[in-house]
Amino acid sequence: MRTRSERGTGRPDPGLDALMSERRHLINLAYRLLGSLAEAEDAVQETYTRWYAMSRQQQDSIENPGAWLTTVAGRVCLNLLGSARARRETYVGEWIPEPMPAHAEWVGGRADGATADPADRITLDESVDLAFLVVLESMTPAERVAFILHDVFCHSFAEVAEVVGRTPAACRQLASSARRRLRAARPSTTAAVRRAAVVRDFKQAWEAKDIDALIGLLDPDATAIADGGGRAVTFPHPIEGAEQIAYAWREIARHKPDAMTFLERTVNGQPGLVAQQDGVVVSVYAFEVAEDRIKRIWVVRNPEKLRRWTTG
Template identity: 60%
Template sequence: MDDTGGNEDASTRPEDDPLLSQRRGLANLAYRLLGSLSESEDAVQEAYARWFAQPADHRSAVANPAAWLTTVVSRICMDQLRSARVRRERYVGEWIPEPLPARAEWSALSHGSREGDPADHITLDESVEMAFLVVLDSMTPAERVAFMLHDVFRVPFNEVAEIVGRTPGACRELASSGRRRVAAARTGAGGAGARRRSAVVGEFRQAWQAKDVDALVRLLDPSVVAVADGGGRAAASPEPVHGHVRVAEFLVHLAGLAGRLDLLERTVNGQPGLVAVSGSQVLTVYAFDIDDSRIRRIWAMRNPDKLRSWSN
């Protein structure tokens, strides 16, 4: 195409294309598949680049452009998930999905918002809870894509089959396997209400700041597991810490090393969480899995590469 514009009119310009309204839905899908804001944004950008790289007559021949974009994003994500398994073998320490801030709270933390931040596109619901994303990360790429597309985004199995490259029957089995993994992870979880979860996190913050081991032990499930992700960029325990006494003592040890511990109660992936700050700098984001009145899992994100949406 020459630089005079040829036969392309204003209706074909990317900035005017109504398909750009699909970006939020595509970003939501990609984040849930990849657990990374930067990678999900790249996947969505790549899908749009492929769409607009087609000649106008090819685009007009696509019966359902939104479905086309969903297919392309899903396939890009599946390729990313396959390569991620190799990259994880070289990752320093434990890997945790990138935490999401709540829009208003993030703006308050950063003293203003950054226009176009990928976090703005993600809807905070139960399918982005950290516990849910961690279960998704245990699935195979095909299992994760089939389960997410069908069970969360309600894509019919015949369409899922075209995306995954399996038969509809095989995709049903993949989604069913993913469903069983999610159900197993939730076994025994009492599903504490939002108000109770918030209260538990508040009590946890007070006990931690007071360096009260006994109070922390009472708030932790006996089989609690604490996992930290430093990615080799920030100090973090290289292995998970197990058991309520060990986790409580470890937390108090961390508080002693940190001196004054500035902890803010904030929403993390749609659930009550904590943010450790030093002045205006976010050092760590904590997400929790709470069963009734006890904390079963603690995820601590310290890798600064995964905290960009929490920073200035």
């Protein structure tokens, strides 16, 4: 990071660009920790607020501002995770992490109506796979923070300890526990090409209202979960079993408006589907595929979570 040698000249702080260049990293971190881009943006804003609340002397005493910002953002997210659990207990229906479109499909801009900043876009890799984020929701806040910081962002356990407020050894145990949860929840995976083919076949069977084909693509113990947040109509409880899901999806196809179309899209880096009505995305469908069968379907219809998918 450049020094502030030009301070007092009336010119911009030469360290500002380097400081703000950390924003993309912080957004990526906070989204993985919180499962919500809106909450991630708030957490990063709070982090920068704390930086600028310090005196210039205090700022200059920090040897590595980027590391300081990461530590503070981690602590802010850790606190938010604790309060988020309480908020989600009062959430209407099931809560699903906010789905992200691929970069090329990012058309909505920011929630306040401003043009989308590239720094706001999430790096779409396995660690933002919606199935991965759902498993993270089952972890304790400390497990989630320790695992994401160490296993995803490659911070040492000594650095993780600064965020979590525990010893490095304890943080190592937290990350290990998180890994066990992931392995138990996701014992096998399917190659990306096959996942795309399964989702495409599901779309075609859905549009054809072909019950047998739908059942054949679903794991016998498959589960479908929907998130309307009390703002959109959807099924209120998880649907379990291949036959039950197949019949439910046939009913969706039977009663869909003429102006609604189903399209293949990338959802959090994985093959998925969206429903568009009059050109506006009204539903996002994410899938977990294992051994060429669909094990989980997540349906997000809460419009608050679809702002990045819409044009308005």
